[in-house]
Amino acid sequence: MSGKSILIVGSIGLDTIETISDRRESILGGSATYATVSAGKSADVHLVGIIGTDFPAEGMKIFEEYSQDLSNLDQKDGQTFSWGGRYPEDWDDRETLFTELGVFADYEPKLTEKNKNIPFLFLANIHPKLQLSVLQQNLKRECVIIDTMNLWIDTARKKLKEVISYCDVLLLNEFEAEQFTRRKNHDDQGAVLQSLGPQQVVIKCGTKGARLYSGHSVDTIGVFPVQNVVDPTGAGDAFGGGLAAAVAHGESMTEAIINGSALASLCIEGFGIESLHRASNEEINHRKDYLRKTLNS
Numbered sequence: 001m002s003g004k005s006i007l008i009v010g011s012i013g014l015d016t017i018e019t020i021s022d023r024r025e026s027i028l029g030g031s032a033t034y035a036t037v038s039a040g041k042s043a044d045v046h047l048v049g050i051i052g053t054d055f056p057a058e059g060m061k062i063f064e065e066y067s068q069d070l071s072n073l074d075q076k077d078g079q080t081f082s083w084g085g086r087y088p089e090d091w092d093d094r095e096t097l098f099t100e101l102g103v104f105a106d107y108e109p110k111l112t113e114k115n116k117n118i119p120f121l122f123l124a125n126i127h128p129k130l131q132l133s134v135l136q137q138n139l140k141r142e143c144v145i146i147d148t149m150n151l152w153i154d155t156a157r158k159k160l161k162e163v164i165s166y167c168d169v170l171l172l173n174e175f176e177a178e179q180f181t182r183r184k185n186h187d188d189q190g191a192v193l194q195s196l197g198p199q200q201v202v203i204k205c206g207t208k209g210a211r212l213y214s215g216h217s218v219d220t221i222g223v224f225p226v227q228n229v230v231d232p233t234g235a236g237d238a239f240g241g242g243l244a245a246a247v248a249h250g251e252s253m254t255e256a257i258i259n260g261s262a263l264a265s266l267c268i269e270g271f272g273i274e275s276l277h278r279a280s281n282e283e284i285n286h287r288k289d290y291l292r293k294t295l296n297s
């Protein structure tokens with residue numbers, strides 16, 4: 001595998017997901033899981049996270065397949081983080097049914113010597129204090145990419161601002177961008193977010209695509225048209241993982257967004273990671289070709 005290695009930290013969970021037509025209980029999920037499967041299809045991933053004693057063997061097999069280094073995958077007595085979500089018919093306004101922190105409640109990641117020297121960091125959605133802890137232990141960082149969620153904008157804004165001040169690439173969806181900046185206009189949101197530190201800000205706008213704010217320029221990228229959405233969970237994390245992998249391969253940020261968007265479109269075609277896991281390189285490349293034609297069009 002060419003390119004530089006990526007350290008990924010985030011949640012590893014067992015998700016219960018309800019859509020209007022189906023339901024899955026305790027399936028593999030979590031922001032770090034989606035990001036690892038997505039990035040691990042093309043890049044050397046080092047996973048940082050924690051699981052409980054109830055974590056299933058199939059989940060371990062997935063991590064062994066997509067992460068080259070599991071020295072920072074801790075297992076502790078107790079329950080794995082678990083989360084439940086329910087989607088309405090139009091997929092908007094997902095309702096959180098429960099969040100059980102389990103072993104995440106007092107998790108303090110301690111990077112192994114090797115992982116302190118990994119140059120690319122993807123701090124997937126998790127409490128900003130854990131993102132900051134991993135960031136500060138890493139001595140050789142060249143590029144820090146971060147993602148977050150509305151919960152931390154509400155409850156840990158100051159810590160989140162601190163993490164953002166260290167980051168090179170910030171990923172937010174359009175609702176989080178509005179919530180964080182208190183601005184309605186995307187260009188204003190981009191400017192406010194860039195002023196906090198990151199040279200590059202990506203605002204993910206769901207079916208409307210993504211906007212990249214880089215220096216004084218703005219690029220727009222569309223979406224691959226998915227005919228049958230099955231479960232949108234993890235799309236943002238798959239996007240981030242795909243973007244991080246392309247950045248670690250030295251690709252441009254627009255190419256990185258194209259890779260992220262292709263993987264996100266695959267993610268939502270199945271429950272949990274199933275469709276992402278199955279996706280062939282041929283299908284990913286086909287979607288990337290389509291997405292390239294949507295650049296600034």
Ligand code: AMP
Nearest residue numbers: 011013029030031083233234235236237
């Ligand atoms: P997304 O659909 O991109 O928001 O990501 C969904 C994943 O985030 C699910 O697999 C959940 O396990 C995970 N998740 C939900 N709530 C949290 C939380 N508070 N902290 C970390 N991860 C979470």
